[in-house]
Amino acid sequence: MPIYAFRCSACGHAFDRLQKLSDPDPETCPACGASAVGRQVTAPAFRLAGSGWYETDFKKDGDTKRNLAGDSAPSGTASGGESAAPAPAPAPAPKAEAPAAKPAA
Structure with a gap:
């Protein structure tokens, strides 16, 4: 179950619940009894760090971690298990020639 933060706009009392x-939010402040309680927006209680999502972080010492994001897939395979071929380089765009300057008369 998640923990929600609430704050009473009448007295400024802040509390967690x-x-x-599916439960309704509290309607009255536990400190002053006013019906001015609102839900606060708070930061999540977890942090994503590292270079990607791994299949599992509990591998044995001899096993290798497989990055599910596909950023650092083993060479020769893409994240879907297909052979990774280098993408063709785009053709260079034709250069537009500047009009020739007219000689001063």
Whole structure:
């Protein structure tokens, strides 16, 4: 169950509440009894760090981690298990020639 943060706009009292997604938000402030309680937007309680998502972080010492994001897939294979071929280089765009300057008369 998630923990939600609430704040009373009447008295400024802030409190947290552990509740289900389907539970209604509290209507009255536990400190002053006013019906001016609103949900606060808070930062998530977890952080994603590292170079990608791994199949599992609990591999044995001899096993290698496989990056599911495909950023650092083993050479010769793409993230879907297909052979990785280098992308063809785009053809250079034709250069537009500047009009020739007229000689001063």
